[in-house]
Amino acid sequence: MIPPIQVSASESRLPVVNLDPAQLEEGSSLWADAWHRLKKNRLALLSFWIVVFMGVFCFVGPFLSPYSYIDQDLMRTLESPSWAHPFGTDDLGRDQLTRLMVGGRVSLGVGIIATVVSLMIGVVFGAVAAYLGGKIDNAMMRFVDVLYALPFTIFVILLMTIFERSILLLFVVIGAVEWLTMARIVRGQVQALRRQEFVEAAISLGLSTRRILLRHIIPNVLGVVVVFATLTVPAVILLESFLSFLGLGVQAPLPSWGSLIKLGSDNIQQFPHLLIVPSFFFSLTLFALNFLGDGLRDALDPKSSRD
Amino acid sequence: MFKFILFRLFQSVVVVFAILTLTFFMVRLTPGGPFSAERRMPAYILERINAYYGLDQPLFKQFGNYLGNLLRGDLGPTFTETRTVNEIIAATFPVSAELGLWALLIALILGLPVGILAAAKRNSVIDYGTMSAAMVGICLPTFVMGPILALIFGVWLRWFNVSGWFTAADRVLPALTLGLVYAAYFARITRGGMLEILNQDFIRTAEAKGVSSRNILLKHALKGGLLPMVSFMGPAIAGIISGSFVVETIFQVPGIGRQFVSAAFDRDYFLVQGTVLVYAILITLANLGVDIIQVMLNPRLRFEDSQ
Amino acid sequence: MPFLEIKDLTTHFHTRNGVVRAVDGVSFFLRRGETLGIVGESGSGKSVTCYSMLGLIPTPPGKIVAGSALLDGTTDLLRASRKELRKIRGKRIAMIFQDPMTSLNPYLRVSTQLIEPLQIHEGCSKKEALKRAVSALEEVGITEAARRIHAYPHEFSGGMRQRVMIAMALITAPELLIADEPTTALDVTVQAQILDLIRERQAARNSALILVTHDLGVVAGMCDRIAVMYAGKIVETGTAEDVFESPLHPYTVALQRSIPSLGIKGKPLYTIPGVPPDLSRPIPGDAFALRKGLRNGGKWLHTPPPLRQVSETHWVRECDVELPALEEVKDV
Numbered sequence: 052m053i054p055p056i057q058v059s060a061s062e063s064r065l066p067v068v069n070l071d072p073a074q075l076e077e078g079s080s081l082w083a084d085a086w087h088r089l090k091k092n093r094l095a096l097l098s099f100w101i102v103v104f105m106g107v108f109c110f111v112g113p114f115l116s117p118y119s120y121i122d123q124d125l126m127r128t129l130e131s132p133s134w135a136h137p138f139g140t141d142d143l144g145r146d147q148l149t150r151l152m153v154g155g156r157v158s159l160g161v162g163i164i165a166t167v168v169s170l171m172i173g174v175v176f177g178a179v180a181a182y183l184g185g186k187i188d189n190a191m192m193r194f195v196d197v198l199y200a201l202p203f204t205i206f207v208i209l210l211m212t213i214f215e216r217s218i219l220l221l222f223v224v225i226g227a228v229e230w231l232t233m234a235r236i237v238r239g240q241v242q243a244l245r246r247q248e249f250v251e252a253a254i255s256l257g258l259s260t261r262r263i264l265l266r267h268i269i270p271n272v273l274g275v276v277v278v279f280a281t282l283t284v285p286a287v288i289l290l291e292s293f294l295s296f297l298g299l300g301v302q303a304p305l306p307s308w309g310s311l312i313k314l315g316s317d318n319i320q321q322f323p324h325l326l327i328v329p330s331f332f333f334s335l336t337l338f339a340l341n342f343l344g345d346g347l348r349d350a351l352d353p354k355s356s357r358d
Numbered sequence: 359m360f361k362f363i364l365f366r367l368f369q370s371v372v373v374v375f376a377i378l379t380l381t382f383f384m385v386r387l388t389p390g391g392p393f394s395a396e397r398r399m400p401a402y403i404l405e406r407i408n409a410y411y412g413l414d415q416p417l418f419k420q421f422g423n424y425l426g427n428l429l430r431g432d433l434g435p436t437f438t439e440t441r442t443v444n445e446i447i448a449a450t451f452p453v454s455a456e457l458g459l460w461a462l463l464i465a466l467i468l469g470l471p472v473g474i475l476a477a478a479k480r481n482s483v484i485d486y487g488t489m490s491a492a493m494v495g496i497c498l499p500t501f502v503m504g505p506i507l508a509l510i511f512g513v514w515l516r517w518f519n520v521s522g523w524f525t526a527a528d529r530v531l532p533a534l535t536l537g538l539v540y541a542a543y544f545a546r547i548t549r550g551g552m553l554e555i556l557n558q559d560f561i562r563t564a565e566a567k568g569v570s571s572r573n574i575l576l577k578h579a580l581k582g583g584l585l586p587m588v589s590f591m592g593p594a595i596a597g598i599i600s601g602s603f604v605v606e607t608i609f610q611v612p613g614i615g616r617q618f619v620s621a622a623f624d625r626d627y628f629l630v631q632g633t634v635l636v637y638a639i640l641i642t643l644a645n646l647g648v649d650i651i652q653v654m655l656n657p658r659l660r661f662e663d664s665q
Numbered sequence: 666m667p668f669l670e671i672k673d674l675t676t677h678f679h680t681r682n683g684v685v686r687a688v689d690g691v692s693f694f695l696r697r698g699e700t701l702g703i704v705g706e707s708g709s710g711k712s713v714t715c716y717s718m719l720g721l722i723p724t725p726p727g728k729i730v731a732g733s734a735l736l737d738g739t740t741d742l743l744r745a746s747r748k749e750l751r752k753i754r755g756k757r758i759a760m761i762f763q764d765p766m767t768s769l770n771p772y773l774r775v776s777t778q779l780i781e782p783l784q785i786h787e788g789c790s791k792k793e794a795l796k797r798a799v800s801a802l803e804e805v806g807i808t809e810a811a812r813r814i815h816a817y818p819h820e821f822s823g824g825m826r827q828r829v830m831i832a833m834a835l836i837t838a839p840e841l842l843i844a845d846e847p848t849t850a851l852d853v854t855v856q857a858q859i860l861d862l863i864r865e866r867q868a869a870r871n872s873a874l875i876l877v878t879h880d881l882g883v884v885a886g887m888c889d890r891i892a893v894m895y896a897g898k899i900v901e902t903g904t905a906e907d908v909f910e911s912p913l914h915p916y917t918v919a920l921q922r923s924i925p926s927l928g929i930k931g932k933p934l935y936t937i938p939g940v941p942p943d944l945s946r947p948i949p950g951d952a953f954a955l956r957k958g959l960r961n962g963g964k965w966l967h968t969p970p971p972l973r974q975v976s977e978t979h980w981v982r983e984c985d986v987e988l989p990a991l992e993e994v995k996d997v
Contacts (some may be wrong), residue, residue: 316505
């Protein structure tokens, strides 16, 4: 029989939580617990559905539209919303609803793919650094520190002007910017876990099979990575839209929410709907993604600042 | 402590130099030079122009010339107009500096107290309310916030002009656009930092001594609680700078940000380098300042040298 | 009239897993200048009891549900206003905490923290408070106090920091000092010194002392009276003699048996089988009987066992648990 482990926080804050030895070996209750907590967070749940809606809207919507995003109708430029064009038309007579949906595809797509890119680079880099430890770790993190100090937006702008603009370049450039923070976070997490007493305790108690350690360390790292990834997507979308706004994003005629907002911003005096609609969709998506990320963070981290 | 400052100063110089070099070579590696977009001109005229600007010389020689001129304070000519880079920067930098300072002021004055208040009244209506408002601020980036503010206050209410930088009132909308977003970030980070500290044992000790709630907040918690904010000032200043590109574009503010973006588009080498140099110096100085303040606030960091 | 009288103190915590009954109907009293030891393992509620008295329980999850804590027969600490409580804290009742590493503010100098109680409660000027703080440090055995007082906490060792905490707590000559596991986080060699120091300083000011600990050994030489807690309730209370020489509750007996120095060399150490109960579930009867591996007569499984008075000073909670004999304990 394995003697029981008591996990107690300082007594005045939270009382003892008993861990059955059997439960300790399972290790999977972290996820079940988290999912349960997430479901209770109504704001996060709402955000989740908003994100799903946006996904469907942007990726499936265009198939349902009678227009394509490049169809120009020079007889019907800059129209207000109507039955034929629910969100109006732009200066070349293109249907705004369709362009909004396709623009969403671009923004969301770049958001997800660039996040995945940065995730892969960052996790590998951070985990390797924390695992190897010592001088190699120091050198690698110094490298990250130096890169962090560089004004990235400036370089991103320069890079976008240097090379021929393509979506691929966008992915690469943006992903290359975001990996730094991911690397730092992963490395910090792995390091912290290595030093945690529960790892030593687990070893000394005979729970020392690598397998079980991996069951405790990897879920914890994954948790942080998932949370951060969910928060990186909106940051990437922001960066892409920022570039598109300045005219440095995807090539016209491909729309992006950023370029649609730019069009709106140029026309606020006479056609405010061109600004309001994309701004609303853009902000709502960002809002939902951020709240979802926050909710995930609260769900996975029992010591969240809400308690 | 002095050793520390000296070392960081040296580091800053190295970083600025690195950025300068990177920029120099990056812009010149672009396919096509600064004049290729113009009407097709006879080759011999192109040759003369290139020779005039020294663009036909080997890259390293050009770099050497540039550095030499730099040491004499000469940042070079522009290709798109007759003013020199020095003149352009002298005219536009003060404008951007003023915009940036107003934005920072707004962000600090709004963000810090709100964050502290939210932490003090954690989980109350005030807390949830302000943090939700802050989230909205974060999800409305400058290129969305700006046009919307312009629409509401410039077009619908007619309180302000939507472009220009002439009267004092012209400062309001651009500064608000930049400042509100960062006020939101500051509020969240301050709240987070304060909460971290308020959860610590030594706050309980202070309570047990009979310290008033006001003093617990301001005397015991503030120094530690503001640390994350101070760390964030570095990226915040970098962000205000990149935000200024957008804000200056939207509100037609004659600042250095607009110059940078158009120079990048036009491949106006010397102007790009000049503006990047200004930014590099600003950002590294800001980071240096942030590090120094951090050491001042956190006594534990002061003794790293002696260890 | 006892100096401090606690009656039926009940404190609950509302957590995600349910309502945790951390302190469940605790009563005890304390006379002026007396030393009371509260002994129990982690989670027994001993610290929460003390924090409840001073209003240091964070009230979103925590709630003091019932009870009274009469100070000097006049002030009920549990019903005092925040203003009144603040006047009492640090002046009439002072507290020393468990972990000296985290209990001092790392961002403020020791001098700032040390003079604070004087400034708040006695309106001292900074100069005067500083003088008194320096002599307080000297009293707790810190050399070169006048110079070192301006250092930051991390420049002191753990033992030194605890001495600073003691000086800080006693600087206003409080009538009651509560020491929550003051030596648990310290090296063994330093523990005895700190305990001696507490006892000496307490005697010098004739303060009462509540010493909270999980270690019976700590309590042995120091306390006039002892209360043993288990699962949020007091299971035995009496003078030091009562509890050490004629312990009646099986838990107290088991605790004594577990003291390593009382064991026989070469034989396995005595351990109490089972786990302390999950306090988020309501326990209708005797919590101690619920431990797996303990035989019990089944008498108190569904009704809460009452406290029985054994002598003028000695009280015990009814319990019909049978402890495993010393020889039965096997290596697991």
